[in-house]
Amino acid sequence: MKPGDELPPLTIPITRTLIVAGAVASRDYQDVHHDAELAREKGSPDIFMNILTTNGLVGRYITDHFGPRAALRGVAIRLGAPNYPGDTMTLTGTVTEVAGDTATVRVVGANGLGHHVTGTVTVEVAR
């Protein structure tokens, strides 16, 4: 791995099931992540993915690519356009720095509305 390396994209269909399963697996019972009617009352067109799920998907994207010896050391993400059901999110990544066994990867997750997530992941890949 070296700076400038681009990771193959990962496209994730944003299903209602994924949003709800991610919210429940992360123990996040905010109604906007499972109840469309209450989400609309709060000004959102539909339920949307919670940040913990996005965090989990970004982490998975990186370890999927770097393989079984990869261990996450840090994930820093910022959310933008929400992930609503029926959309797809495509994660892309670029290695920005390599120090020893540790790589820093810039990650962007784009959906139909724009950038859902931008962030930086630090991953150690044991030799």
Add this chain to the structure above:
Amino acid sequence: MSGTETPPDELYERLAAYEGRSAATAGVGKDPVNLPMIRHWCEAMGDAHPAYEGPGAVAPPTMLQAWTMGGLSGHAGRSEAYDELSALLDGAGYTSVVATDCEQEYLRPLRPGDAITFDAVIESVSPRKTTKLGTGHFVTTRMDVLADGELAGTHRFRILKYAPAGRPPKPAQRASKPEQRTPETAAAAPRRPRPVVNRDNAGFWEGVAAHRLLIQRCGGCASLRLPWLPGCAECGSPEWDTVEASGAGTVYSYVVMHHPPFPAFDPPYAVGLVELAEGVRIVSNVVGVPYDKVRIGMPVRLEFLRVDDELELPVFRAGGEG
């Protein structure tokens, strides 16, 4: 998340006083790190990393926050300061929450059996920002997550507490159009302040609930008084009964509120000092006329405004027969 900054306001100064205060002290994760929760997480994320399964499994590092979540039964170990800060924001109409940033460092893997504890501090509260979602304040907390007492990860988390755009933070009735407000919108909207009901004024509010505006009458000297008081300002007598206002009145004086805006009020609006036909005066809204058409001496007539499920208020409609 893009935002434009507006100058600090009084609310912001109160919010900023919470910076540096504890958000959670010795919070305890509801479950120790365990394989079933790890497996459920991996199923949801579609994560097949071999390190997260089998006898030597570790938890996916990105699960860090999940171990600290309150779940359906609420948050463990959240501080009074954090609750107060949330209540201040709720009270100002910033009732919606969206998470915007999450920054985590993983210092050592979490393994099944690890007992989770956490401490968190309110790192910063932003000035009021207007974003695509609406106007509100960003609140940043920083949490240390410990496994069996050993620091395992750090977690910086930023949320936006906001009033949704398109649902203005102060959607109370316009003075001229009180009927715009419905109970459906009231549920999500900031609520008008509640009256403080006590032994001295409970009868007044019972009257309002029955659509009767009750004036206190002194049992000693028969003076009428409004608002309600435990004793007579004329003769000092604690004895009293009530008379029901006829509902007729005139605008004795008024002001138009332009600034500052309060949650649940939508300036500009007219606040009238209405002199009732019985001779006592009451502060209330003058409705049914634009705020800039209210005039001293204008005849008004009592009516009752249903504000939300819990609150009804006496207001005065312009153009009453005096």
